[in-house]
Amino acid sequence: MNIIICGSEGQLGKSIPIFNNNKYNIITLNKNELDITDIKKIKFLFNKYNPDIVINTAAYTNVEKAEEEFQKAYDVNCSGVKNLALNCYLHDCILIHFSTDYVFDGLKDYPYDERDLPNPISQYAKSKLQGENEIIDSKCKHLIIRIGWLYSHFNKENFLNKMISLSKTSKELNIISDQKGVPTSSLELSRNLIKIIEKLKNNNDFHSNIYHFSQNGKVISFYEFANFIFDFMKLKNYKIPLIQPILSRNYSKKSIRPLFSALDNSKLSKAFDLEIEKWEISLTKILNLIFTKK
Numbered sequence: 001m002n003i004i005i006c007g008s009e010g011q012l013g014k015s016i017p018i019f020n021n022n023k024y025n026i027i028t029l030n031k032n033e034l035d036i037t038d039i040k041k042i043k044f045l046f047n048k049y050n051p052d053i054v055i056n057t058a059a060y061t062n063v064e065k066a067e068e069e070f071q072k073a074y075d076v077n078c079s080g081v082k083n084l085a086l087n088c089y090l091h092d093c094i095l096i097h098f099s100t101d102y103v104f105d106g107l108k109d110y111p112y113d114e115r116d117l118p119n120p121i122s123q124y125a126k127s128k129l130q131g132e133n134e135i136i137d138s139k140c141k142h143l144i145i146r147i148g149w150l151y152s153h154f155n156k157e158n159f160l161n162k163m164i165s166l167s168k169t170s171k172e173l174n175i176i177s178d179q180k181g182v183p184t185s186s187l188e189l190s191r192n193l194i195k196i197i198e199k200l201k202n203n204n205d206f207h208s209n210i211y212h213f214s215q216n217g218k219v220i221s222f223y224e225f226a227n228f229i230f231d232f233m234k235l236k237n238y239k240i241p242l243i244q245p246i247l248s249r250n251y252s253k254k255s256i257r258p259l260f261s262a263l264d265n266s267k268l269s270k271a272f273d274l275e276i277e278k279w280e281i282s283l284t285k286i287l288n289l290i291f292t293k294k
Helices: 011-019 039-049 070-091 123-138 159-167 186-201 222-235 266-272 279-293
Strands: 002-006 025-029 053-056 094-100 141-147 172-176 209-212 242-246
Touching (some): 011 186, 053 070, 070 123, 094 123, 159 279, 186 266, 186 279, 209 266
Parallel strands (some): 053 094, 094 141
8 A cells, every 4th residue: 555645744744654564655755855736746746656545744834924924824735735635536545634623713612523613713724624625625535634732752843842942941931821622642643543544444435524633631721731741841850940821812912723622532533443542641652752862
């Protein structure tokens, strides 16, 4: 089975091959090797590799900058995704695409499931939702998997690594306490993704669908997320800053992130017989990885 990973330099793109164990022929393509906005390059590489599955981890992900650079966000998250979907349709292969919890407006107070209607409040989220719609409209075989609060030991721009970096230079930090969700380890997501692919390989009755991937465990705020990280660091005798809770409205005048974006994973877990770790376990594993290296 040939599997193309688009966006192989991102944290999820780096994580997926770790769990492959030579089961599948994975072709990793970074942005220089495959810019998904380049339709000619996509056609060339699809003909070259003849993929059975295309995993799209390429995305424009800067929520704040997307408000000003909305055309860049749409070029990647919408037009680029459309290019992939149309070529997956032509090659009769499956597109596994990752979307975001931010397609919801955050007005609920319990986890969103796939029956909830999206209502994005940011340009970033609108571009991701439009990308979902382009996939559905293309009629290609697809799994759209919404995720939230993704982190890893790879990417310096995720919340975990930002907190670790800031702890070296800041004595005090203000952390938002009223935005709530569930942290998602790129390693735990990738481990389960390989299980999903294994099920797809052995299932001739494929049905396109939208799913939510979320780790088990309680819903937390970014403030609680930071507390967990710094509590671990304190146990390892690292210097940590004092952290203070702050409300979103006091952090930014414009609210473009939903206050609640936890996802319900029951549909995905049942469909693919997954046993997803609690986020506390996965986060501790990655923290051990990071601080074992130091």
